[in-house]
Amino acid sequence: MSRPDLSVTICGVVLKNPFVLASGILGTGAAILERVARSGAGAVTAKSYGPEPRAGHPNPTVLDWGGGLINAVGLPNPGVEVGVRELLETKERLRPLGVPLIASLFADTAKGYGEVARTITQAGPDLLEINISCPNVEDEFGQPFAADPRAAAQVILEVKGATSLPAIVKLSPNVADIKAIARAVEQAGADAISAINTLGPGMVIDIEAGRPILAHRVGGVSGPAIRPIAVRCVYDICSAVSIPVIGIGGVLRGQDAVEMIMAGASAVGVGSAVYYRGPGVFKRLEVELSTYMEAHGYARLEDFRGVAHEG
Amino acid sequence: MSRPDLSVTICGVVLKNPFVLASGILGTGAAILERVARSGAGAVTAKSYGPEPRAGHPNPTVLDWGGGLINAVGLPNPGVEVGVRELLETKERLRPLGVPLIASLFADTAKGYGEVARTITQAGPDLLEINISCPNVEDEFGQPFAADPRAAAQVILEVKGATSLPAIVKLSPNVADIKAIARAVEQAGADAISAINTLGPGMVIDIEAGRPILAHRVGGVSGPAIRPIAVRCVYDICSAVSIPVIGIGGVLRGQDAVEMIMAGASAVGVGSAVYYRGPGVFKRLEVELSTYMEAHGYARLEDFRGVAHEG
Amino acid sequence: MRDRLPRVATVAQVIPETSKVTTFVLDAAIKAHPGQFLMAWLPGVNEKPFSIVRPGPLTITVANVGNFTDALHRLVPGERLWYRGPLGRGFRLSGRDILLVAGGYGAAPLHFLALAARDSGMAVRVALGARAQEDLLFPGRLAGLGCRVWTCTEDGSFGERGPVTDLLQSLADQHRPKSVYACGPQAMLQAVAGICDARGIPYQVSMERYMRCGMGLCGSCAVAGLRVCRDGPVFSRLPPGS
Amino acid sequence: MRDRLPRVATVAQVIPETSKVTTFVLDAAIKAHPGQFLMAWLPGVNEKPFSIVRPGPLTITVANVGNFTDALHRLVPGERLWYRGPLGRGFRLSGRDILLVAGGYGAAPLHFLALAARDSGMAVRVALGARAQEDLLFPGRLAGLGCRVWTCTEDGSFGERGPVTDLLQSLADQHRPKSVYACGPQAMLQAVAGICDARGIPYQVSMERYMRCGMGLCGSCAVAGLRVCRDGPVFSRLPPGS
């Protein structure tokens, strides 16, 4: 049998394999994103840029608590104006490699999302990822956009009005009904969904210090601990919408990626695995996925995508 | 220094140590609950009884997926009528041991909760635990009672109208704002809160079979993977209400219990740990907690309860 | 990380044993102790406990009694079966001279025990009982392992007529075994316990109870405060009140 | 499970080194390689990277340059400090004859290296530079380890006047060391790289960058596509464009 074809097309953009560097992991600059692209990623996502520069939270910001990671980095970024320059350089470096660039963005009002999207579009990324796991400052309860179908849809409408780039909406698992959110953003014009952002928040307390270890006290949980939640979210979303889904959460090995794809994912995000297995994880995932496909006689990802929904 | 005092009083009921067998773990009959009591538990919770007999879901119902457990047992139980007999025998066996019995109950309407509570009270348990992580059949979206402050409060009002036993409300972590639920049930008259029930649901797919392993497809996640989420929920709840909280979720070792207590828990539920460390886990937890307290010069649990909220 | 999730195996051989009992040999091998069991899973059907008859090639022997076992019986070589295990606590082998007592498919775990006993050079006698001749399980396999086999049937169609516990009684008195290992229906195990207790012979019994988790958590299999799936299925005395 | 969370230690000794630099000896010991670092955490203050000066008793040496290091400087014996580590990739020791080049508190990781080099019987020369005499770090400690120490200061208040790289240049030409190990400000490291490259001497440099996670994930410390916290902090050549 010839080598299986791992490529996937998301909103018209071709990825040579389904493994996408998740936002907030390494994506701080052009050189490091180029390195990840050279390490074999199918696409890379830059860190999330917001309307203004943000310093982020003080340390500790990321911890390995045993079952996974917990982080409260606080979206440090130089603001979207500087972001455009960083992304332009990144795009320049990725072009010869044929690895698409996903620009991630956030804001604290729906209008803000539209404005950041308009600005960031100048950098010419291949895709936009809309990180809606941020508090909606206009919501009287301070709920994140990701927790309210109407607020989430409003964000997408603003973004779609501001750019012609395909918009991937990144959903949070911390909601009672993720299908409702998925349907709302699809209806508002989202071109794809990525899920999940970090779980929780969670808290890890140091029993010698008698206080939470993260300076921000609480943080989002990622890594192996969240995989079953992520797989279920992807499964639920894929049963509710027909736009493509990038499955993210706890994927460390090729078999985890197979699970995501069987749940319906078109592509697979890779975050914490960079900690557990190093930046070389992309090449290894590709080999593991190929090996699985060869052993099972699958020529393309579509041959087993979504099969967990049957029967 | 004399041995630390591990006792705790919840709604007037004295536990010789804070470790409570969580509902759904082993609590299927009088003999096994007696064994757990003799193994050193501070209190034991029986399985959840509902208005009618339920067979539960087919197997597989419980799995160890690596980071924790996932289960979809489906609340099998012989119905509350038989339940009363089982609980009466259990109470009989526990009385000489001085270990309080917590009866757990569920229903699918708020009124149903009241009726089951009235019936189960005949068995004379020391405390009632109200498991509200069940779908509310009257809710048009099929949301569980635990996800809606008003529905949760309605359940408590019915239960409080039907029994004079203290009512512990067991909260689900699968909500966007657990503080709102906690406040609602406190206001409705809940005497205590236990948290958390299982996380998710999650899904684990077998990549050879191409389908979810659990017969029910999705299941609740428990064990080590959920500890940071559980600790944060307990922390949040304790910052929102003043009734006592039983902290449950991923407690395997004494240090995990210390974390829960520092987050504000009065007592600590033990579920999946019975799988990881056997029924002898209660004695071992007691020793580990004592050892920690002695090393830190704490005479009573109040000496460090809630300290993570300071500073 | 996924060590305790079901593993897949292919059915290598399907061997009819009696009219209702079939042996499935898998293309897998595990490390296990005699008396341990596994949870066999057929996706979309169910997951149920079966004794390990041989650890390598991994083998189970199944009586067709209901939905799941019927689905198992429809497996043909090349098809797949999933399993979690080994689970539970098995037999502790001791004594030069042992007696196995099997009722019905109770012969399944005792086959693995006989295998291990032979490998450590013990003298093994077996009392094998069933309802009728066509239900006698493993007489040939056990003899082939070098066991001395006595048989009986309830209808007298083969060997002595009567329950296997009558056979036990006479063999116990005649050969004074160092220990007795029994598996079969609950009533039989109770009789075995009585016979052995009366004679001061140590015994171990393998019990069955309805199982869900198979991992000592859910309480479905509890009997007299013991979890058959984790504290057992082998007990060195019958749990009181079981 | 909690192995990679911060561990607590008690400050056993606080030793002044220079007017701005203090050494903290903890009542802990770890296994580490020279050049590795740890993240020191003071609850409620911050968590920052420091080179391991000695693994047992675990020792760090800290220049007071800002908020966190100032809080560290207020620690007294008996108080507690938390740490995660060892982290990063350290120096690879090779060559009988080595030269260490330290600028400022760059002497910290090189102290651990000198310790290890002494234990494996190497001849160690050290070029130690600082702004002024009172900033020279570890001249006595390094000499005490049997190193041959040369010093220089930018203001000429002790030893040669000039940058430590002038010292390196003359020592390199004079003694032809088998390899050079350097730690200090970025500009100094660049000069070291130039001098060594011109002479074909292999070198390793320990770099500093602003760090958050310290575990190779967040990208804060990235330089030329390399993560100082995980791919470094020691590099066997200066990352291009750094």
Ligand SMILES: Cc1cc2nc3c(=O)[nH]c(=O)nc-3n(C[C@H](O)[C@H](O)[C@H](O)COP(=O)(O)OP(=O)(O)OC[C@H]3O[C@@H](n4cnc5c(N)ncnc54)[C@H](O)[C@@H]3O)c2cc1C
């Ligand atoms: C530790 C253990 C080892 C076993 N070893 C073997 C073996 O080697 N060979 C073999 O043929 N059978 C064995 N069994 C019994 C086997 O698990 C059941 O026959 C099987 O689960 C029946 O499933 P079913 O769907 O075909 O029948 P069902 O339709 O579910 O029931 C048929 C009959 O089996 C009983 N039963 C159902 N499920 C269980 C269960 N989980 N445990 C015990 N009894 C049950 C029912 O009460 C009923 O009498 C063992 C059981 C246990 C607990």
Ligand SMILES: Cc1cc2nc3c(=O)[nH]c(=O)nc-3n(C[C@H](O)[C@H](O)[C@H](O)COP(=O)(O)OP(=O)(O)OC[C@H]3O[C@@H](n4cnc5c(N)ncnc54)[C@H](O)[C@@H]3O)c2cc1C
């Ligand atoms: C691998 C490594 C090893 C180090 N080893 C030592 C050591 O052995 N002894 C020592 O005294 N210092 C060492 N440092 C530097 C030390 O981490 C910083 O001095 C410290 O973080 C400053 O914190 P602050 O809050 O006191 O100062 P701040 O107020 O934060 O800043 C003061 C100055 O330090 C710089 N700085 C701040 N944070 C960092 C950081 N995380 N990494 C690098 N520079 C920073 C700032 O740019 C500023 O110039 C090391 C740094 C790294 C990366």
Ligand SMILES: Cc1cc2nc3c(=O)[nH]c(=O)nc-3n(C[C@H](O)[C@H](O)[C@H](O)COP(=O)(O)O)c2cc1C
């Ligand atoms: C340190 C860290 C920083 C992150 N920052 C961002 C971010 O800026 N924007 C975003 O959308 N997601 C961010 N995430 C979430 C990840 O992109 C990903 O959704 C999540 O970690 C789950 O995937 P994983 O289990 O593979 O890590 C961050 C995660 C980590 C661990």
Ligand SMILES: Cc1cc2nc3c(=O)[nH]c(=O)nc-3n(C[C@H](O)[C@H](O)[C@H](O)COP(=O)(O)O)c2cc1C
């Ligand atoms: C197999 C299993 C069955 C459970 N059944 C119930 C139940 O019937 N009622 C209930 O309130 N909680 C039930 N739970 C939830 C536990 O009581 C507990 O809240 C949860 O497992 C988290 O705690 P742990 O991590 O210590 O297991 C069950 C959990 C497990 C693992």
Ligand code: FES
């Ligand atoms: S089957 Fe669950 S405890 Fe035995």
Ligand code: FES
């Ligand atoms: S500090 Fe986070 S990658 Fe180095």
